[in-house]
Amino acid sequence: xxxxxxxxxxxxxxxxxxxxxxxxxxxxxxxxxxxxxxxxxxxxxxxxxxxxxxxxxxxxxxxxxxxxxxxxxxxxxxxxxxxxxxxxxxxxxxxxxxxxxxxxxxxxxxxxxxxxxxxxxxxxxxxxxxxxxxxxxxxxxxxxxxxxxxxxxxxxxxxxxxxxxxxxxxxxxxxxxxxxxxxxxxxxxxxxxxxxxxxxxxxxxxxxxxxxxxxxxxxxxxxxxxxxxxxxxxxxxxxxxxxxxxxxxxxxxxxxxxxxxxxxxxxxxxxxxxxxxxxxxxxxxxxxxxxxxxxxxxxxxxxxxxxxxxxxxxxxxxxxxxxxxxxxxxxxxxxxxxxxxxxxxxxxxxxxxxxxxxxxxxxxxxxxxxxxxxxxxxxxx
Ligand SMILES: Cc1cc2nc3c(=O)[nH]c(=O)nc-3n(C[C@H](O)[C@H](O)[C@H](O)COP(=O)(O)OP(=O)(O)OC[C@H]3O[C@@H](n4cnc5c(N)ncnc54)[C@H](O)[C@@H]3O)c2cc1C
Numbered sequence: 001x002x003x004x005x006x007x008x009x010x011x012x013x014x015x016x017x018x019x020x021x022x023x024x025x026x027x028x029x030x031x032x033x034x035x036x037x038x039x040x041x042x043x044x045x046x047x048x049x050x051x052x053x054x055x056x057x058x059x060x061x062x063x064x065x066x067x068x069x070x071x072x073x074x075x076x077x078x079x080x081x082x083x084x085x086x087x088x089x090x091x092x093x094x095x096x097x098x099x100x101x102x103x104x105x106x107x108x109x110x111x112x113x114x115x116x117x118x119x120x121x122x123x124x125x126x127x128x129x130x131x132x133x134x135x136x137x138x139x140x141x142x143x144x145x146x147x148x149x150x151x152x153x154x155x156x157x158x159x160x161x162x163x164x165x166x167x168x169x170x171x172x173x174x175x176x177x178x179x180x181x182x183x184x185x186x187x188x189x190x191x192x193x194x195x196x197x198x199x200x201x202x203x204x205x206x207x208x209x210x211x212x213x214x215x216x217x218x219x220x221x222x223x224x225x226x227x228x229x230x231x232x233x234x235x236x237x238x239x240x241x242x243x244x245x246x247x248x249x250x251x252x253x254x255x256x257x258x259x260x261x262x263x264x265x266x267x268x269x270x271x272x273x274x275x276x277x278x279x280x281x282x283x284x285x286x287x288x289x290x291x292x293x294x295x296x297x298x299x300x301x302x303x304x305x306x307x308x309x310x311x312x313x314x315x316x317x318x319x320x321x322x323x324x325x326x327x328x329x330x331x332x333x334x335x336x337x338x339x340x341x342x343x344x345x346x347x348x349x350x351x352x353x354x355x356x357x358x359x360x361x362x363x364x365x366x367x368x369x370x371x372x373x374x375x376x377x378x379x380x381x
Contacts, residue, residue, distance in 0.1 A: 007154060007156050009159075011024075011027055011033065011034040011161075011162065011310065012035050012036075012162070013034060013037070014036075014162065014163055014164055015036075015038060015284070016043045016119050016122075016129055017115060017166060019164040019282030019283070019299030019302060020036055020038075020164030021036070021122045022075060022118065022122075022299070022300040022303035023304065023306050024125075024127035025075075026304050028125040032307075032310070032311070034126075035127070035129075035130065036127055036129045037149075037151055038133065039133065039135070040132070041132045042112070043119045043131060044112040044115025047110065047111035047112055047260055048111075048262030049111045050192060051114075052203060055076065055105045056072075058106055063301065064331075065330045071304060072300070075304070078109075078114075078117070082107075082110075082113055083109060084108050084221045085107060085222055086107050087104050087106040087107055087108055088105065089101060089102070089104055089201070092368050094359045094360065095209065095210075095355055095356045100368050108222075109221075133152055135149055135151050135165070135170060136150050138175055149161065160278075162280075162281060162303075163278060164281050166282070167264060167288075169182065169280060169283075169284040169285075170284075175275065175278075176275075180271070181270065181271040182270055184283065184288075186267030187263040188214065188233060188265075188266045189232070190231035190232075190261055190293070191229065191245055191259065191260070191261040192260050192261060193227070193229070193245055193246075193254075194221075194258045194260070196257055197226075197253050199223075199225065199226035203220070207345075207355055208349075208352045208356070209352050212349075213232060214230070216230045216248055217229050228245065228248065228249055228252075229245070230248065264283075264295070266288065266342055269286045269287055269327070274324050279310075281299065282295065282299030282303065283295050287331065290338050290343075291341040301331065305327055309323035309326070
């Protein structure tokens with residue numbers, strides 16, 4: 001196709017992360033023409049994730065109105081080959097080394113395998129995926145009153161557009177610049193390393209000066225490998241994040257094999273998830289848990305809800321805003337509680353002494369567990 005020709009697609013999804021692939025699969029299964037544009041050459045590579053992947057039990061335990069959603073329940077049935085290590089326990093360490101334990105229903109995997117698996121399912125359902133193609137611009141054609149998506153390979157018109165481009169919400173940014181109604185706030189820089197050594201069996205989280213206004217984590221991926229990471233409120237740790245993580249790994253006797261990193265939007269959901277016929281999902285909609293940084297399940301759920309809103313719109317004329325209402329009804333409470341916990345952490349966890357004292361008060365009454373599980377914080381009534 002010549003550079004000037006415009007290709008029309010019913011739905012274009014920008015980004016083949018878990019949100020984009022789930023959305024594409026749900027649409028394609030119902031016969032919708034869907035194209036996914038992914039700027040990476042290989043889906044899921046490089047990973048930008050601690051790689052703790054939730055099981056369905058964790059998902060329904062956290063969010064509302066999902067128990068009867070058979071499609072999502074089936075979607076969260078992941079094959080054993082993706083499961084490197086069961087994560088059924090989490091420990092949260094105070095600065096003194098004292099730890100609180102909680103149950104978890106998750107597993108560690110490789111995002112390369114996981115995202116590739118989800119993408120394959122979308123292709124199998126009939127979606128088309130074009131890798132190595134990046135969305136560059138959105139061009140408004142006033143005469144035809146339509147937007148064109150300009151990518152590194154061509155130009156597209158579309159009936160519906162899904163922003164599944166991750167934390168930096170590229171569609172929202174291209175259309176609305178810094179307007180916070182469309183862009184996830186409080187982007188927290190994170191860095192992590194794949195390590196080798198005597199790693200724990202459990203998902204461990206460390207609070208205090210090791211990660212001011214944030215946390216360090218160890219997610220075991222097998223008997224002697226783990227992801228070890230550090231996420232800190234922007235500007236709150238002097239020096240280089242990588243140096244701090246190296247020091248942390250050295251203190252635990254871990255050998256660093258490789259590095260990764262990325263931004264986690266910790267400011268809660270964007271104010272506007274539906275912009276005309278564009279729907280933002282996953283990280284692009286700010287659907288990450290601010291108190292624990294997890295976002296895979298919300299990306300999948302919102303991808304499915306966005307697809308179902310488009311299907312309802314086409315069949316019954318229902319407004320696309322129903323998507324946002326459903327996201328908030330299902331995930332709004334947990335996200336709000338999680339944001340409150342994070343904000344309390346920002347406000348009070350200043351220095352090891354005060355962090356230790358507060359957590360020692362909150363730990364026995366379930367405050368840390370509630371923050372991690374995104375329940376209403378124990379200090380709010
Ligand atoms: C360091 C780190 C650790 C994390 N650990 C965990 C964890 O252990 N568990 C958990 O649940 N969550 C974790 N998260 C969050 C989780 O990774 C995200 O919430 C999740 O990946 C969101 O899925 P998504 O589909 O919305 O976006 P993404 O997975 O970010 O996918 C977006 C896709 O869009 C593509 N893209 C971006 N821009 C363009 C463009 N212009 N054109 C075409 N394609 C584009 C990207 O290449 C990418 O493939 C972590 C995040 C980070 C940064």
